[in-house]
Structure formats: structure tokens, C-alpha cells
Amino acid sequence: METKANHFFYVLECADNSLYAGYTNNLEKRIATHNAGKGAKYTKPRTPVKCVYYETFETKQEAMRAEYAFKQLGRRDKLNYIGGLK
Structure with missing residues (x-):
């Protein structure tokens, strides 16, 4: 039986440079939903x-x-966790 890792923890960088973390089982669709203004209130x-x-x-x-x-971390630790932003 083949196992499939299809649960995602993801981090978004918003237009105001803030970070948003979330969970999804379809990453591409979820990002598109966020960009359509329907993903989350934040x-x-x-x-x-x-x-x-x-x-x-x-x-x-x-x-x-x-x-x-991830959400328990401060911003500096969050940036270190994801490898920083360019």
C-alpha cells in the first residue's frame, strides 16, 4: 500500500510583508483561494x-x-524557520 503525504503546513508572505501560516490538503488551490480574497479574513x-x-x-x-x-514563534524565529526572505 502506497502512502501519500498530502497534508500541508504552509507559510505565505502577504503584500504588506507579514506572514500567514495555515493548513491545507491542496496547496495550489488554497493559494489561489487566498489570492482571490476568499482564503482567510487575515x-x-x-x-x-x-x-x-x-x-x-x-x-x-x-x-x-x-x-x-510555528505560530508560537516570534517573527525573527519564524524567518529563521523558513530560511529567511529575500
Whole structure:
């Protein structure tokens, strides 16, 4: 039986240079939804957004744990986690 890692923890850089972290099981569709102004209340006024980091996980729970842990970090630690922004 083949396992498929299709749960994503992702980080977006918003137009105002803020970061947004989330979970999805379809990364491309979710980013398009954010850019259409329908993704989340936070990103709606901050479009366009671009995906600057993502990780894949076997389960939704693992991905959501990674999202939660990321959200507990300060901005400097978040930037270090994702490898900084150019």
C-alpha cells in the first residue's frame, strides 16, 4: 500500500510583508483561494500573497501541529524557520 503525504503546513508572505501560516490538503488551490480574497479574513486585505515555505505530512494532525508550533514563534524565529526572505 502506497502512502501519500498530502497534508500541508504552509507559510505565505502577504503584500504588506507579514506572514500567514495555515493548513491545507491542496496547496495550489488554497493559494489561489487566498489570492482571490476568499482564503482567510487575515489575507483578504493583504493580497497578493505568495507561498514562501511549505512542508508535507502524512496526517492532518501532524501538519496542524507544525502550524501551531510555528505560530508560537516570534517573527525573527519564524524567518529563521523558513530560511529567511529575500
